[in-house]
Amino acid sequence: MSHDPELYSYCNLITQIVFTILLGSGIFKEEKDMYRNNVSDPYNYNPISGPVDGQKGEPCIERDNFFPPASYYASVISHLLSQPEASRELDPTFLLPSSQKKELLFQSGRNSTFSKEASTLRQLPLYGVSNSSQFCNEHLQAKRARVENIIQGMSIMPNSVVPGTFGESDEHHIEKEKNYRENKRKQKVPHQQSPHETPLARPGRSSIQADEYLQLKKQLHVLHHQLKQLGKKFLQPCEFSDSSQSQGSMEKTIYLLQEKLGQCLDDSTQAIVSDHDQHQSRLWRIIPKMEGTKLSEKEAEMMDSSIPTSEDSTLSEILKHELIQVVTQAVDSVLKKVLPNSPGLPSQLCNAPPVTVSSTGKEFSCAGEKISRRWLPKFSSYKGATSRITENPPGFPSYPISSKMERKSQVNCPLIMTSEVQGNGILSQMLLCSQNGHWGSPPPRMGSSPESLEVPWQPIKLKSSVMRHQRYPGSLKSTEIGSLASLAASKEEFSEMCAAVDEIAFPSAHIQEALTPGHLRKAKLMFFFTRYPTSSLLKAYFLDVQFTRCITSQLIKWFSNFREFYYIQMEKFARQALLDGVTDPDDLVISRDSELFRTLNTHYNKGNDFEVPDGFLHVASLTLQEFFGAIKGGKDLDPSWKKPIYKIISKLDSKIPDTFKSSSCLQEAIQA
């Protein structure tokens, strides 16, 4: 197998997709569980190249929770590719470290289900699904449960973070993990659909499952095509000695899987077909609307040519098209880098890669951290960036776009939604990372490279933002975002544009019923401008908060606390100045390198990623002087000696920049 890192990355990504399906179908359930439970150092295993030296192998809870690490997939796919004959038998234990093989043998002795599946697997070429017709009947029930379980797991991985990628502290990381687990626990109980989701809700549970299985089937179609494309793109140029055979193997495998699974799905869905059809037609009516907004010519063509002989295949075609396009572009872009002289590669990099990635700061995986920082190193540059948001730059119409596709997908179709999201996430990652040059540096060994490990896991992280967007109308279609990418000259520009669109398209997308630490930070920064905000002012600047009496009081209390700290510091430094022998209050001017400023800045602007306005320095200097004068004059004997000072200071509020009104960007930027 080639040692080209890019190709490994692609292998990882695509294999992950396939495995998602395989795992979802329950085929590798046991292997997955064993992997999760038994491997202490998952990166230590490399069936192809033997023990890996020098791997970093940071523990990653999320990964272990859901998937084995990328190296695992890489191993699998390299194994796949190294099989010269499609019919060659596969030892199902080859996936496992030797320790696990023992465990597997041990378990298979008592676990009848597993041994059955394992032996079934053994008879199959590569990853083909059992030919036994019993497979469907016996495991259908369990499979449903697993699929649902996995889907749930996938759809609620909101904050998964790849360690080391985003510079988050471990503590934060762990906390997120904790939250995630709690969410997971909660979500185990099927919850009611929110009002947003009702339009397509259907009466029966069985119909839901039917739909899910139908979607699963379609997914397989799509994935098959994707793999085909991918295989064509990179297997040929890289001159695998047995590329055609390997490719054939993969295809065959997928076909087998598809056929088998599809058959099961057909069986299971047939009984409830009428209900399903009803839903399908409703579903279908929506898609043209969704597609209609901003179709490229190519897409329009595709739409025309594929307009329904059956709704089924059309939906499938759309998805195929989207995915294939993305994969193709991703492959091309990377191959262009890797093999610049490779003939016949269409130059599609400049075309819009359909990237459904929220670039709201942290979630923007590859470049996000730097970008969000770049937005707010100094107040001035921050202002510049956000002005772009409010001004609707050319080529950036204000989108009241209704992506019904996305809303649809969440309605009782967790599978397709998840796959969409994850697929998009993966593909976006591919694109973004390739743009970002992430793949330019070769990993020392397969599975031991931070990059190669991180990339496949980022999609999970992306989910939260995408899902959040799905909750609200106005979401952008991937192709639309893609066209943004084509407008953007650089990746940074692109991410800024994404942030801008995010703000434009989801003005109310972040409405919260509770104040968050992000709000606290924002409030603290606002304190630089206003010490005595009115509740109406607060309402105007916390647009993403659903104001209640409680929230209002809380915000007011915050500012009260800010003042408390502020005045305490002022008094302290005034007294100190007096002790230091200062006589003229005018000597007390707070500059940016004075101790008092440092203290205040630490308090209100932790991280120092916001340039404190000069106005605040002025006000602070005045306050200090007032305190100094009062203390010097002995007024502090009066219990309410501070009151006059407060009165003075309360008149010195200045206008808060409008940039504080745009909630999400600011917050994400501050939180970063």
Add this chain to the structure above:
DNA sequence: ACTCGACCTG
């Protein structure tokens, strides 16, 4: 060091 609840005052 920082936050926040309890309490007081106007």
Add this chain to the structure above:
DNA sequence: CAGGTCGAGT
């Protein structure tokens, strides 16, 4: 109810 103060909790 807003604003301020105090003191406990982390």
